Amino acid sequence: xxxxxxxxxxxxxxxxxxxxxxxxxxxxxxxxxxxxxxxxxxxxxxxxxxxxxxxxxxxxxxxxxxxxxxxxxxxxxxxxxxxxxxxxxxxxxxxxxxxxxxxxxxxxxxxxxxxxxxxxxxxxxxxxxxxxxxxxxxxxxxxxxx
Amino acid sequence: xxxxxxxxxxxxxxxxxxxxxxxxxxxxxxxxxxxxxxxxxxxxxxxxxxxxxxxxxxxxxxxxxxxxxxxxxxxxxxxxxxxxxxxxxxxxxxxxxxxxxxxxxxxxxxxxxxxxxxxxxx
Numbered sequence: 001x002x003x004x005x006x007x008x009x010x011x012x013x014x015x016x017x018x019x020x021x022x023x024x025x026x027x028x029x030x031x032x033x034x035x036x037x038x039x040x041x042x043x044x045x046x047x048x049x050x051x052x053x054x055x056x057x058x059x060x061x062x063x064x065x066x067x068x069x070x071x072x073x074x075x076x077x078x079x080x081x082x083x084x085x086x087x088x089x090x091x092x093x094x095x096x097x098x099x100x101x102x103x104x105x106x107x108x109x110x111x112x113x114x115x116x117x118x119x120x121x122x123x124x125x126x127x128x129x130x131x132x133x134x135x136x137x138x139x140x141x142x143x144x145x146x
Numbered sequence: 147x148x149x150x151x152x153x154x155x156x157x158x159x160x161x162x163x164x165x166x167x168x169x170x171x172x173x174x175x176x177x178x179x180x181x182x183x184x185x186x187x188x189x190x191x192x193x194x195x196x197x198x199x200x201x202x203x204x205x206x207x208x209x210x211x212x213x214x215x216x217x218x219x220x221x222x223x224x225x226x227x228x229x230x231x232x233x234x235x236x237x238x239x240x241x242x243x244x245x246x247x248x249x250x251x252x253x254x255x256x257x258x259x260x261x262x263x264x265x266x267x268x
Contacts, residue, residue, distance in 0.1 A: 010180075071185070074192060077171040082164060083239035083247050087232055087258040093265045115264025122257030125250050133246035134172070 159208030
C-alpha cells in the first residue's frame with residue numbers, strides 16, 4: 001500500500017473515531033442530565049448536581065467517550081493538517097441529522113437538508129486534498145530541540 | 147454588543163486553542179503505532195509540551211463563553227454564529243501553522259461553514 005494512501009486511510013479512520021466518540025459522548029451526557037433533572041443555579045443546587053453527576057454511570061460513559069474524542073483528535077493532529085481535520089469533523093452534524101431521521105423519525109426541514117448536503121459536499125472537497133501539507137520534522141531534530 | 151463580544155471570545159478562544167494544540171501535537175510527533183502502550187507514551191510526550199498547555203485554557207475560555215451565550219440566546223442562533231470559526235480556523239491554519247490551503251479546501255471549508263449554520267438553525 002502506498003505511503004500517501006496509508007496516511008489518507010489512517011486519517012479518515014481517526015476522524016470517524018472522533019465523530020463517533022463526540023456524538024456518543026454528547027448523547028450520553030444528555031441522557032444522564034435528563035435523568036438528573038434541571039440544575040438549580042444556587043450553592044445547594046450546584047452541590048446536588050455535582051454529587052448526582054459524579055455518581056451517575058451514564059455520565060461516566062459519556063466522559064469516557066469524550067476522552068476518546070480528545071485522544072483521537074490529538075492523535076490525528078499529530079500528523080494531519082488542522083485545516084483538513086477541522087472541516088472534516090463537521091461530518092458529525094450531517095450524521096446526527098441522518099440518525100435523527102432513521103432512528104428517531106424526526107421531521108427535518110428543507111433548510112436543514114440543504115445544510116446536510118452542503119456539509120457532505122464540503123467534506124468531500126476537503127477530503128480529496130492532501131491530509132498533510134507541512135513537512136515532517138524528524139524525531140531526532142525534535143529531541144535535540146526539546 | 148456584549149453578544150458580539152462574547153462570540154468573538156468564543157471563536158478566537160476555540161480556534162486559538164486548537165491551533166496551539168495542533169502546533170504542540172506536530173512537535174510531539176505521531177505515535178509509531180496505534181496501540182495502548184504507544185498511545186500512552188504519545189500522551190505523556192504531548193503533556194510535556196508547553197503549546198498543549200497554552201491551548202487548554204483557551205479552549206476552556208471558549209467553552210465557558212459558549213455556556214454563557216447559550217444562557218442568553220437560543221442554540222439556533224449560537225451554533226450558526228459560531229460556525230464562523232471554520233473560516234477563522236482555516237485562516238489561522240494558513241497564516242500561523244503555514245498549512246497549504248488549496249482552493250478546493252477553501253471552497254470545502256466555506257460550504258461546511260454554511261452547511262453547519264443551516265443545520266443548526268433547523
